[in-house]
Amino acid sequence: MLCFDKVGAGGALKVLKRLDESLLTGLAPFRQMSRAEIRAVLDLAASRRYPEGSTVFAAGFPAERFYLLLDGTIRVLRTTPEGEQIVVLHIPAGQLFGIAPAIGATTYPGTAVAASEVIALSWPSRLWSDFTARYPGFGLQAMRTIGQRLGELHARIADLATRQVEQRVAAALMQMAAQGGRRTTGGGIEIAFPVTRQNIADMTGSTLFTVSRLLSAWEQAGLVASRRRHIAVTDPHRLMLVASPPPA
Amino acid sequence: MLCFDKVGAGGALKVLKRLDESLLTGLAPFRQMSRAEIRAVLDLAASRRYPEGSTVFAAGFPAERFYLLLDGTIRVLRTTPEGEQIVVLHIPAGQLFGIAPAIGATTYPGTAVAASEVIALSWPSRLWSDFTARYPGFGLQAMRTIGQRLGELHARIADLATRQVEQRVAAALMQMAAQGGRRTTGGGIEIAFPVTRQNIADMTGSTLFTVSRLLSAWEQAGLVASRRRHIAVTDPHRLMLVASPPPA
DNA sequence: TGCACATGTTGTGCTTCGACAAAGTCGGCG
DNA sequence: CGCCGACTTTGTCGAAGCACAACATGTGCA
Structure with a gap:
């Protein structure tokens, strides 16, 4: 069975609930696999909880394991030679990550940190070829x-090459909303994981200050609502217009 | 045997020479394949010459074939909804491209144009699964x-997120030199395919004007030499310093 | 040879946005 | 309760680099 390493009761329940669901709807990687096969694969997995902000694996290190994200959101970072770091992408629950073996790499190309509390299964990389061959x-x-x-x-x-900062920030918000979004009452979408202005700046190649100004302006205009570390898009339609204004 | 569609004598010779070489050194995709296997694969290929600037395939169209670049350089473009186009990457000779089937896509995600005159083999996409299964x-x-x-x-x-335009342009030059470069007498590297300032601007998210100014300045400083549509890096070491200045 | 067009150069504003400073707010923890 | 640290807001300043215009130069083609 699953071995729950450092997962509290709440976490374990969450996992089981998700797995249950997955057996019905099919988590993407397990589609086209029978329940027995999924069972067999899960038997080989380790499960682990990562507190918010913790590093799952770091760029350049040997890719010893690959992961399946059950709950939470993973932020993939890349550190430039100058030491600045930027957010390359976000990975939503249900996806594989750290799959260096799939692309013939022996080290991780990026750093994965938990954007929120995260629960992930993992397997040793050497099992990758078995898995893909068998399933x-x-x-x-x-x-x-x-x-x-x-x-x-x-x-x-x-985006980065052609759009202005304002459009990029709007686009980043929309993407996060689409990917890690929860509908709120009233047609808005709340981003389900914590985001700081600094995070958004790292995503858009901008600065904390500029992002703060933009969000304030949008909040006044009723496009978004933000609490500290949490943002909701209250008017997705208008925000989309900011992200990509109609040609004329 | 190979079927040469619209390939002049010179082109065909080039192809054969390359294939000969490849049988010795091994073109990347054919490594770990026996000569007989390579032969079999080549028998199914169509070969074609693409004049400079012609489009091999366009983004969004059904991915009917996948390609192996024998000679020349492919430029992969992406067009934004606003109609601006940017250069996503360059593909050097010897690599596969248009391999949508490999990632489970049925349409091409980007547009491929010939940056220089190009010779490429291609196969129908439906053969992809056969190939990967068999080899x-x-x-x-x-x-x-x-x-x-x-x-x-x-x-x-x-790069785009953290560096200034000057550094990005320098980095783009260095990357092109590294990828499609020919050594010149005197330690310089000449970029083997035609590049306009506009191309570089499209790569770096900048403008024709700015790129022109930078190149002029560098030419004066002896870092590069440029003829119309052709650029050589005469002092790679110093240009590298421009691309990523030492921290202090 | 000469024309037409594509490509490259250069100068002058002007906008955008990053740098920095300083202070305000929220949340957690002893 | 009060402190501390993380996060956010807001103002001013200045520079990077884009837009536009006008011109120069090379290339292909008739």
Whole structure:
């Protein structure tokens, strides 16, 4: 069975609830796998809870394990030679991450930190080839995930290269809302994990100060509502217009 | 045998020479494959020449074929909703491209244009699963290529987010020199494919004007030499210092 | 040879946005 | 309760680099 390392009762319950659900709806990586197969794979997994802000793995280190994110959000960072760090992407619950073996890498290309409290399963990297050989659907889904991330990275690059800061920040908010969002009463979307202005600055290649100003302005205009470390998009439609204004 | 569609005598010779070489040194995707296997794969390929500036495939279209670049350089573009286009990456000879099937995509995520005259082999996408199933090394190398591109994209994002335009332009030059470079007499490196200032601007999220100014300044300082549409880095070491200045 | 067009250069504003300073607010913890 | 630290707000200043205009130069083609 699953071995719960340092997972409190609440965490374990959460995990089981999710797994239950997954057996019904199918967590992406397990689609096209029978329950027995999923069972077998889960038997080999270690489960672990990561408190907010903790590092799951760091760039450049040997890729000893690969992970499946059950709950929470992972932030993937990259540190420049100059020591500044920027947020490359966010990974939502249900996705694989740290899958260096899938791309023939032996070290992690980025650093993964828990953006919120996180629960993740993990397996030793040497099992990767077994898994993909034995369960073709597993490998296929992993490739799809990678493809999707490639697409996101392309889009980020296009963003950074062509848009103004204001549009980038709006786009970053929309993306986080789409990815880690919870509907609120009244048509708004609340971002489910903690975000500081500094985080957003790191995402958009901007500064804390500028982001703060923008959010204040938007809050006054009724586009967003923000508490400390938490942001909700109250008017997604108008914010989207800020992110990509219509040509004329 | 290979079918040469619209390849002139010179092109065909080039192809054969390269293939010959590849049988010796091993083109990346064919490593770990026997000569007979390579032969079999080549038998199914179409070969085609693309004049400079022509589009090999366009973003969003059905991914009907995947390609192996034999000669020349491919520029991968992405068009923003606003119609601006930016250069996402360059692909050097010897690599696979348009490998949407590898990531479970049915349409191309980007547009590929020939940065210089290009010769490429291609296969129908439906053969992808056959190839990877029959020749594991082929799939593995493809994954490595994708992994490498992911890394490059991460680096581009970090660049765009944290560096000044001057550093980005310098970094772009260095990357092109490293990737599509030919040594010149005197320790310099000439970029082997045509590049306009506009191209560089598209790569760095800058403008034609700014790039022109920077190149002029560098030319005066003896870091680069440029003819129309061709650039050589004459002092790679100093240009590298511009790209990433030492911390103190 | 000469024209047309693509490409590159350079000068002058002007906007955007980052740097820095200083102070305000919230939350946790002893 | 009160302190401390993390997070946020707001103001001023200045520079990076974009927009635009006008011109120069090279390249292909008839």
